[in-house]
Amino acid sequence: xxxxxxxxxxxxxxxxxxxxxxxxxxxxxxxxxxxxxxxxxxxxxxxxxxxxxxxxxxxxxxxxxxxxxxxxxxxxxxxxxxxxxxxxxxxxxxxxxxxxxxxxxxxxxx
Amino acid sequence: xxxxxxxxxxxxxxxxxxxxxxxxxxxxxxxxxxxxxxxxxxxxxxxxxxxxxxxxxxxxxxxxxxxxxxxxxxxxxxxxxxxxxxxxxxxxxxxxxxxxxxxxxxxxxx
Numbered sequence: 296x297x298x299x300x301x302x303x304x305x306x307x308x309x310x311x312x313x314x315x316x317x318x319x320x321x322x323x324x325x326x327x328x329x330x331x332x333x334x335x336x337x338x339x340x341x342x343x344x345x346x347x348x349x350x351x352x353x354x355x356x357x358x359x360x361x362x363x364x365x366x367x368x369x370x371x372x373x374x375x376x377x378x379x380x381x382x383x384x385x386x387x388x389x390x391x392x393x394x395x396x397x398x399x400x401x402x403x404x405x
Numbered sequence: 406x407x408x409x410x411x412x413x414x415x416x417x418x419x420x421x422x423x424x425x426x427x428x429x430x431x432x433x434x435x436x437x438x439x440x441x442x443x444x445x446x447x448x449x450x451x452x453x454x455x456x457x458x459x460x461x462x463x464x465x466x467x468x469x470x471x472x473x474x475x476x477x478x479x480x481x482x483x484x485x486x487x488x489x490x491x492x493x494x495x496x497x498x499x500x501x502x503x504x505x506x507x508x509x510x511x512x513x514x515x
Contacts, residue, residue, distance in 0.1 A: 297460055299423045299498050309421060309502050311464055313409045313454050315511075344423050346456040350407055354421055354462060379510075385512030390407050392419050392502035401425075401496030402488075 300342025314387035466477025
């Protein structure tokens with residue numbers, strides 16, 4: 296469970312990861328949680344929002360395209376991507392976007 | 406329930422709408438569904454992905470910033486936004502982003 300990410304003033308970058316799962320549960324929950332923790336430790340990480348019904352949407356926020364590239368190439372993350380394609384995901388789409396503007400309503404603190 | 410949106414080649418735009426609901430259910434489900442249908446009829450609409458647990462993430466895709474502006478100002482959508490702030494949402498954040506690159510795994514067809 297994640298909250299609304301407290302990101303800095305734009306511009307920054309978003310990775311929109313939209314996925315459909317297979318029926319394979321083995322290892323998925325633990326890996327998904329570990330990847331969220333690991334992402335949060337990477338240089339340039341700004342925040343993450345993740346929700347799943349049948350469709351899953353995970354948006355991670357980053358300072359730069361270089362930070363996104365480094366995270367994509369991180370060794371444990373590469374292994375998770377490989378397992379994702381072989382076992383856990385029927386399909387996914389990744390979109391890399393530059394956040395140009397944002398606004399909010401209400402308080403974003405817990 | 407939505408699927409992975411079949412968007413064209415980048416560049417295009419994404420509106421990332423992340424929200425936390427109040428306990429007020431009255432009218433919410435019908436309005437959310439109607440707004441998704443109405444958005445799909447707007448000029449420049451490319452697709453929509455929407456998922457909710459406690460946190461909700463809805464990403465809509467658009468041809469241009471002008472299309473996003475027109476949708477934000479659409480009369481029925483303005484009324485839905487007003488009701489959202491008064492009744493249905495404790496907090497939300499809207500991020501407008503330019504999708505620069507995308508890639509996918511698996512087939513995105515149903």
